[in-house]
Amino acid sequence: xxxxxxxxxxxxxxxxxxxxxxxxxxxxxxxxxxxxxxxxxxxxxxxxxxxxxxxxxxxxxxxxxxxxxxxxxxxxxxxxxxxxxxxxxxxxxxxxxxxxxxxxxxxxxxxxxxxxxxxxxxxxxxxxxxxxxxxxxxxxxxxxxxxxxxxxxxxxxxxxxxxxxxxxxxxxxxxxxxxxxxxxxxxxxxxxxxxxxxxxxxxxxxxxxxxxxxxxxxxxxxxxxxxxxxxxxxxxxxxxxxxxxxxxxxxxxxxxxxxxxxxxxxxxxxxxxxxxxxxxxxxxxxxxxxxxxxxxxxxxxxxxxxxxxxxxxxxxxxxxxxxxxxxxxxxxxxxxxxxxxxxxxxxxxxxxxxxxxxxxxxxxxxxxxxxxxxxxxxxxxxxxxxxxxxxxxxxxxxxxxxxxxxxxxxxxxxxxxxxxxxxxxxxxxxxxxxxxxxxxxxxxxxxxxxxxxxxxxxxxxxxxxxxxxxxxxxxxxxxxxxxxxxxxxxxxxxxxxxxxx
Amino acid sequence: xxxxxxxxxxxxxxxxxxxxxxxxxxxxxxxxxxxxxxxxxxxxxxxxxxxxxxxxxxxxxxxxxxxxxxxxxxxxxxxxxxxxxxxxxxxxxxxxxxxxxxxxxxxxxxxxxxxxxxxxxxxxxxxxxxxxxxxxxxxxxxxxxxxxxxxxxxxxxxxxxxxxxxxxxxxxxxxxxxxxxxxxxxxxxxxxxxxxxxxxxxxxxxxxxxxxxxxxxxxxxxxxxxxxxxxxxxxxxxxxxxxxxxxxxxxxxxxxxxxxxxxxxxxxxxxxxxxxxxxxxxxxxxxxxxxxxxxxxxxxxxxxxxxxxxxxxxxxxxxxxxxxxxxxxxxxxxxxxxxxxxxxxxxxxxxxxxxxxxxxxxxxxxxxxxxxxxxxxxxxxxxxxxxxxxxxxxxxxxxxxxxxxxxxxxxxxxxxxxxxxxxxxxxxxxxxxxxxxxxxxxxxxxx
Numbered sequence: 001x002x003x004x005x006x007x008x009x010x011x012x013x014x015x016x017x018x019x020x021x022x023x024x025x026x027x028x029x030x031x032x033x034x035x036x037x038x039x040x041x042x043x044x045x046x047x048x049x050x051x052x053x054x055x056x057x058x059x060x061x062x063x064x065x066x067x068x069x070x071x072x073x074x075x076x077x078x079x080x081x082x083x084x085x086x087x088x089x090x091x092x093x094x095x096x097x098x099x100x101x102x103x104x105x106x107x108x109x110x111x112x113x114x115x116x117x118x119x120x121x122x123x124x125x126x127x128x129x130x131x132x133x134x135x136x137x138x139x140x141x142x143x144x145x146x147x148x149x150x151x152x153x154x155x156x157x158x159x160x161x162x163x164x165x166x167x168x169x170x171x172x173x174x175x176x177x178x179x180x181x182x183x184x185x186x187x188x189x190x191x192x193x194x195x196x197x198x199x200x201x202x203x204x205x206x207x208x209x210x211x212x213x214x215x216x217x218x219x220x221x222x223x224x225x226x227x228x229x230x231x232x233x234x235x236x237x238x239x240x241x242x243x244x245x246x247x248x249x250x251x252x253x254x255x256x257x258x259x260x261x262x263x264x265x266x267x268x269x270x271x272x273x274x275x276x277x278x279x280x281x282x283x284x285x286x287x288x289x290x291x292x293x294x295x296x297x298x299x300x301x302x303x304x305x306x307x308x309x310x311x312x313x314x315x316x317x318x319x320x321x322x323x324x325x326x327x328x329x330x331x332x333x334x335x336x337x338x339x340x341x342x343x344x345x346x347x348x349x350x351x352x353x354x355x356x357x358x359x360x361x362x363x364x365x366x367x368x369x370x371x372x373x374x375x376x377x378x379x380x381x382x383x384x385x386x387x388x389x390x391x392x393x394x395x396x397x398x399x400x401x402x403x404x405x406x407x408x409x410x411x412x413x414x415x416x417x418x419x420x421x422x423x424x425x426x427x428x429x430x431x432x433x434x435x436x437x438x439x440x441x442x443x444x445x446x447x448x449x450x451x452x453x454x455x456x457x458x459x460x461x462x463x464x465x466x467x468x469x470x471x472x473x474x475x476x477x478x479x480x481x482x483x484x485x486x487x488x489x490x491x492x493x494x495x496x497x498x499x500x501x
Numbered sequence: 502x503x504x505x506x507x508x509x510x511x512x513x514x515x516x517x518x519x520x521x522x523x524x525x526x527x528x529x530x531x532x533x534x535x536x537x538x539x540x541x542x543x544x545x546x547x548x549x550x551x552x553x554x555x556x557x558x559x560x561x562x563x564x565x566x567x568x569x570x571x572x573x574x575x576x577x578x579x580x581x582x583x584x585x586x587x588x589x590x591x592x593x594x595x596x597x598x599x600x601x602x603x604x605x606x607x608x609x610x611x612x613x614x615x616x617x618x619x620x621x622x623x624x625x626x627x628x629x630x631x632x633x634x635x636x637x638x639x640x641x642x643x644x645x646x647x648x649x650x651x652x653x654x655x656x657x658x659x660x661x662x663x664x665x666x667x668x669x670x671x672x673x674x675x676x677x678x679x680x681x682x683x684x685x686x687x688x689x690x691x692x693x694x695x696x697x698x699x700x701x702x703x704x705x706x707x708x709x710x711x712x713x714x715x716x717x718x719x720x721x722x723x724x725x726x727x728x729x730x731x732x733x734x735x736x737x738x739x740x741x742x743x744x745x746x747x748x749x750x751x752x753x754x755x756x757x758x759x760x761x762x763x764x765x766x767x768x769x770x771x772x773x774x775x776x777x778x779x780x781x782x783x784x785x786x787x788x789x790x791x792x793x794x795x796x797x798x799x800x801x802x803x804x805x806x807x808x809x810x811x812x813x814x815x816x817x818x819x820x821x822x823x824x825x826x827x828x829x830x831x832x833x834x835x836x837x838x839x840x841x842x843x844x845x846x847x848x849x850x851x852x853x854x855x856x857x858x859x860x861x862x863x864x865x866x867x868x869x870x871x872x873x874x875x876x877x878x879x880x881x882x883x884x885x886x887x888x889x890x891x892x893x894x895x896x897x898x899x900x901x902x903x904x905x906x907x908x909x910x911x912x913x914x915x916x917x918x919x920x921x922x923x924x925x926x927x928x929x930x931x932x933x934x935x936x937x938x939x940x941x942x943x944x945x946x947x948x
Contacts, residue, residue: 253691255691277551286878287846303800303802304790311720313618314618325564326594329618330566334661340923345887353891354864356860368664373667379531396896397895428784431664433776439666442775465780473739477777484773
């Protein structure tokens with residue numbers, strides 16, 4: 001069929017003096033083959049890379065800490081220490097693809113210029129022995145890191161500074177990688193503030209979320225429910241130790257009979273997310289726009305979201321309203337002016353092909369009879385008052401309404417419809433017709449009313465399918481709304497009985 | 502407003518004022534090579550009040566949005582030619598009083614002009630939506646009201662009117678009569694990874710049905726990384742599916758994602774429209790898209806699509822055709838997006854290519870766009886280049902190579918105000934030079 005379409009188009013274009021017909025089809029085939037080959041190659045390469053085992057991060061692993069000395073913890077060949085941020089960054093980047101890690105918008109980038117291994121500590125001390133203030137922390141912005149004095153309870157830094165052996169190791173460099181203190185005159189090494197230059201400070205920006213450690217601890221939620229596998233971690237960073245949303249919604253599921261022992265915690269977005277005064281999530285965070293990435297729901301706001309959001313939005317259960325107002329829907333769906341990103345440049349000139357294919361679905365934002373007709377009339381695409389456009393050009397190709405017999409002679413209302421016949425276009429997408437024509441255009445030929453001489457005596461072309469009366473469509477539609485019947489039929493017409501056609 | 506007046510603690514009320522001024526100017530060339538100027542101005546004004554009255558978790562709020570449109574480019578002759586066009590128009594886009602979490606979360610209400618969007622359709626109406634949430638994972642939503650129609654009394658401007666009939670004063674008899682709508686929906690609540698909605702809606706005027714639909718929408722996570730969604734709309738007036746849509750999204754590891762979609766549509770029109778009567782065959786579209794995420798800030802995609810549209814095949818004594826019963830359209834697309842800085846806050850660049858062929862014509866598009874945050878969250882510059890070759894299969898002489906670009910920028914003031922300006926310039930054989938300028942001033946204040 002397509003070949004025939006192509007031939008028809010070539011013929012038309014040849015007649016109009018343009019020899020560009022069919023271009024792109026042959027080359028497109030070759031392009032498809034090349035693209036497919038490239039796609040397979042890329043998939044194969046990335047699958048192999050993605051399938052590579054991730055570098056182990058725990059103790060005893062080739063890259064994990066093998067001893068208590070600074071110089072023995074470097075991963076072979078990597079030159080990085082997994083107890084440091086550099087080491088963790090290196091490990092994080094070693095894999096291929098995007099990791100489902102905590103959002104950097106919720107937890108902005110942190111700087112932790114320390115050398116520390118949770119794995120070495122969690123079996124020796126309780127979490128609250130170091131994080132002493134965690135039980136009274138009410139807000140996510142609280143900085144619940146242990147103070148240096150807590151570390152020095154075990155790490156006898158003063159002794160190390162005096163050159164005495166210590167266990168555990170306690171030199172400044174043990175925790176502050178590369179830091180060599182220059183003590184102020186008279187310093188006795190017990191007060192670490194008495195140095196000329198201090199080691200780099202920890203930077204923990206405020207988290208953009210609501211969280212109350214006290215409430216959770218009081219309810220018996222253990223640390224490891226949210227901060228998982230700390231016993232296997234060296235330096236704890238945002239990516240390896242802070243919770244992702246799935247951890248929260250294990251308990252914050254809104255119903256008591258969930259799989260988690262703490263199920264039934266409130267599941268409203270505002271329970272955890274910062275909100276605007278109207279209750280919507282504040283998505284405009286300092287690090288950028290907070291948008292779903294599709295980890296939990298088919299709502300990733302990605303390259304195809306403008307076209308694909310229909311399925312999610314049509315659930316109509318308030319998911320979109322958690323972040324968006326009606327204004328944002330109306331801007332596109334009832335907008336007189338669309339955001340420019342919706343369509344590519346020069347859309348007005350080139351929209352005919354997508355519109356005929358209804359891809360994207362025009363009716364999502366434009367109704368044929370209340371939008372398209374206006375514009376097509378103003379630009380004289382539509383015949384006005386029966387007149388042709390000024391240049392005499394016709395919008396439709398030859399063969400649009402004619403019927404021909406076997407010899408090619410035009411015959412009225414019967415015979416062969418050519419491939420350009422409007423009936424085929426109408427059957428494929430009648431919305432395209434309705435973007436220029438009102439019902440009066442159709443009735444002129446298809447109407448069966450008594451005063452429609454042309455239709456009655458010349459064309460007599462019924463628009464109804466063959467099975468119209470037998471299928472019950474006639475009775476059903478007449479019973480639901482007979483007004484539409486009267487546009488073509490008189491009330492006393494036999495056709496109104498739906499027993500024959 | 503009444504609720505506002507009776508609010509016991511006025512100090513708790515949050516006021517929001519949104520004002521958005523949009524202007525654009527561009528040119529259109531008619532088939533007769535006339536140049537038509539479009540110089541339009543649209544002014545939005547939103548007034549909202551939150552926490553008007555609240556006790557415990559329940560909240561009442563009022564939101565409204567007005568719009569004033571002016572077209573300075575239309576001549577008198579053009580206005581005469583386009584019956585529904587005018588130089589200026591005022592409209593209420595929405596204005597509703599909303600109650601949330603009433604009666605301990607049992608009830609939610611929305612009264613007034615509002616937009617309803619679900620699997621059945623978009624509906625702008627004046628009326629009420631009441632939702633009753635049960636403790637058993639189900640909610641019942643009931644709606645009733647009058648469709649907003651442009652020619653009815655009031656300050657209306659809706660592009661969401663049920664399609665098919667075009668109101669022309671003195672000719673059409675029903676365009677200015679009220680269309681009432683009522684409906685109900687069962688919706689799931691509080692299910693972790695399952696969301697379902699079953700809805701029914703009926704529109705009628707003067708006792709006759711204008712539209713009647715029933716449909717379902719769902720999302721279901723099969724296992725982690727595999728999600729299924731669907732939209733099914735049965736048109737009870739025409740007794741056919743208006744829309745069937747199924748989507749599958751599979752995440753394979755950290756780097757790959759595949760999205761597949763099938764959409765089958767048969768358009769429905771107002772029951773008063775004879776467009777319903779003509780035999781039409783559904784359009785079927787298959788879309789497949791693969792995404793590759795090399796890292797957090799990069800995304801590549803490639804995909805293809807196939808469209809199948811039918812012709813009637815019957816061999817009656819009046820009509821028969823000489824073409825096959827199925828026509829095919831196809832397409833392919835690929836692209837790459839890269840963000841600079843965390844989450845692309847410093848800028849991003851996108852490259853997209855697509856090709857459409859077969860039914861309706863050929864269309865090859867290349868598009869490169871970028872945004873650069875000169876001062877993050879304050880000054881942004883954007884640019885876009887588009888090259889497009891197209892050849893319409895139906896219209897003679899409608900083929901061209903078009904090259905266009907956009908340049909623009911945006912200035913943000915403390916999340917409360919923004920100013921944006923974008924200019925577009927296109928060049929091609931049919932419209933040698935075409936310009937468009939778009940400007941926006943956006944103010945959003947909480948008082």
